Amino acid sequence: MQQYLLESLEELQLHLSRARQFYQVVDNGDSNAHWQYIDVGEIPALIHQKPMSSAKRFFFAEQEPLYVFDGQFFRETIPETEPFVLFGVQSCDLMAIHYQDIFFEDDPYYQARRQKGLLVGLDCVHPCEQGFCLAVNAGPGVRDETADLILHPLPDGQWLLVVITALGKEALDGLALNSAPPHEMSLRWENLSHCEQEFEDHSYIQAGIEKLNNDDISDDFWQQVAVQCIGCSGCTTLCPTCSCYGTQSRNEWAGNEEASPSGAESCLDGGVQKIQKLRYWDSCLYEGFQREASFHNPAGLAGERVKRFWYHKFSDDFVPDFGRYGCIGCGRCEQTCPGVIGVHSIMKRIVDDA
Numbered sequence: 344m345q346q347y348l349l350e351s352l353e354e355l356q357l358h359l360s361r362a363r364q365f366y367q368v369v370d371n372g373d374s375n376a377h378w379q380y381i382d383v384g385e386i387p388a389l390i391h392q393k394p395m396s397s398a399k400r401f402f403f404a405e406q407e408p409l410y411v412f413d414g415q416f417f418r419e420t421i422p423e424t425e426p427f428v429l430f431g432v433q434s435c436d437l438m439a440i441h442y443q444d445i446f447f448e449d450d451p452y453y454q455a456r457r458q459k460g461l462l463v464g465l466d467c468v469h470p471c472e473q474g475f476c477l478a479v480n481a482g483p484g485v486r487d488e489t490a491d492l493i494l495h496p497l498p499d500g501q502w503l504l505v506v507i508t509a510l511g512k513e514a515l516d517g518l519a520l521n522s523a524p525p526h527e528m529s530l531r532w533e534n535l536s537h538c539e540q541e542f543e544d545h546s547y548i549q550a551g552i553e554k555l556n557n558d559d560i561s562d563d564f565w566q567q568v569a570v571q572c573i574g575c576s577g578c579t580t581l582c583p584t585c586s587c588y589g590t591q592s593r594n595e596w597a598g599n600e601e602a603s604p605s606g607a608e609s610c611l612d613g614g615v616q617k618i619q620k621l622r623y624w625d626s627c628l629y630e631g632f633q634r635e636a637s638f639h640n641p642a643g644l645a646g647e648r649v650k651r652f653w654y655h656k657f658s659d660d661f662v663p664d665f666g667r668y669g670c671i672g673c674g675r676c677e678q679t680c681p682g683v684i685g686v687h688s689i690m691k692r693i694v695d696d697a
Contacts, residue, residue: 344487344505344506344507345505345506345512345522346503346504346505346506346522346523346527346528347503347504347506347520347521347522347523348501348502348503348504348521348522348523348524348527349501349502349503349504349520350501351500351501351502352388352389352494352502353386354518355504355518356386356389356430357383357384357386358515358517358518359428359430359461359463359514360381360383360386360428361383362426362514363425363426363427363428363461363514364380364425364426364427364428365380365381365382365383365386365427365428365430366378366379366380366381366401366427366428366429366430367379367381367386367387367389367429367430367431368389368390368392368394368431369381369387369390370390370392375395376390376392376393376394376395377394377395377396378394378396378398378401378429389430389431389465389494390431391465391467391468391469391496392471393433393435393436393471393472393474393673393675395581395675395678395679396581397436397439397581397582397583397673397675398429398432398436398439398440398583399439399440399443399583399585401427401429401456401460402440402443402447402453402456402457402460403443403447403453403586403588403624404422404452404456404622405623405624406621406622406623406624407420407422407452407621407622407623408420408619408620408621408622409452409590409620409621409622410619410620411617411618411619411620412617412618412619412620413617414616414617419451421451421452421455422452422455422456423455424455424456424459425459426459426460426461427459427460427461428460428461428462428463428514429460429461429462429463430463431463431464431465431494432462432463432464432465432490433464433465433467433471433482433485434464434465434466434467434476434481434482434483434484434485434486434489435474435476435481435482435583435671435672435673436583436671436673437462437464437485437486437489437490438476438481438482438486438489438667438671439481439583439584439671439673440462440489440583441486441488441489442584442665442667442669442671443583443584443586444457445664445665445666446586446665447586452622461491461492461510461511461514462489462490462491462492463490463491463492463493463494464485464489464490464492464493464494465485465493465494466483466484466485466493466494466495466496466531466534466535467482467483467484467538468483468495468496468534468535468537468538469538469541470483470538470541470542470543471673471674472674472678473673473674473675473677473678473685473687474672474673474674475542475543475545475548475672475674475686475687476671476672476673477539477542477545477672478542478545478548478549478672479548479667479668479670479671479672480667481667481671481672482671482672483535483538483539484531484535484538487507490507490508490511491507491508491510491511491514492504492505492506492507492511492514492515493505493507495531495534497527497530498530498534503523503527503528503530503531504520504523505528505531547690547691547694548686548687548690550690550693550694551657551689551690551691551693551694552657552668552690554693554694555653555654555657555658555693556657556658556659560650560693562646562650564692564693564696565646565647565649565650566644566645566646567646568646568649568684568689568692569644569645569646569648569649570645571682571683571684572628572645572648572649572682572684573681573682574626574628574629574630574645575681576626576628576629577676577679577680577681578628578652578675578676578679578680578685579624579626579627579628579652580624580626581675581676581679582675582676583671583673583675584656584669584670584671585626587624587625587626587627587632588622588623588624588625589622589623589625589632590620590621590622590623591620591621591623592618592619592620592621593618593619593620593621594616594617594618594619595616595617595618595619627642627648627651627652627655628648628649628652629648630643630645630648632648649684653689655669656668656669656670656686657669657670670686674686674687
């Protein structure tokens, strides 16, 4: 592991942006940060602000074609992605990408994008609004297994750059860097320790997780919670670990001088009908998500769907597969839920009322 000391980030940003499409979190002016593509030479200062939308969409597309049938052949539509860098990804979102890497390990569409992405992590030195990453082992410091490079802000305005992977090392080729003295690495751990001490008491979250795994929560409780859920899917859309998706077919007519020799249905002008299979983000909170072709629905009641959602976030049953819970402590669900049933609200009610 190599560590370097940077006077500023500008030279590093410019260097990485010359070889890859460059994305960084920016503030759009109304205190709402978001990921944005940045042109070379126009890179703004790095901000310590959690974007409302995570980096999930860079790898798991909100909507994408899976294959096309042109009347003769089925053709996969694997995305052709240019190399890109996500600069300044916070520890919780990096842990979510790590989680998705496991879930989509054998998915060629996800992996086609993931293999082109360089992840530059950013340590948090203060807790963020609604964040509880410490309680679920997802921060505030970037975990080595989740990033290629790690940035840590130092009190004097300098930056510590930690090289984690071979890809990260390769990305720095040609950039003149000064090695960091050992005490700067020690300072990183001290700063992260101070950050951990600034977190509020989130012991109710652990208490709620224990009750959930002990099945100590009544069905009546979940039905009461479901009354507040309007099925907007805000929580599942913004949750960086949610991976539910659906598929649908789309028929299109492609004009041709001659009809397809395979005998595919043709329109009057000689065009051929093309069938495209699409994948799109879905939500387990939707009434029709689990409904079967027979119209049997194993989660027909809203309370069952809400229970299933939280079970998938905090059940011990999934830890052997993913090495952790399906929640990374970002608190986005609490920020966006109009029904006030985000993670903080739910866990407090589980402890007090369930």
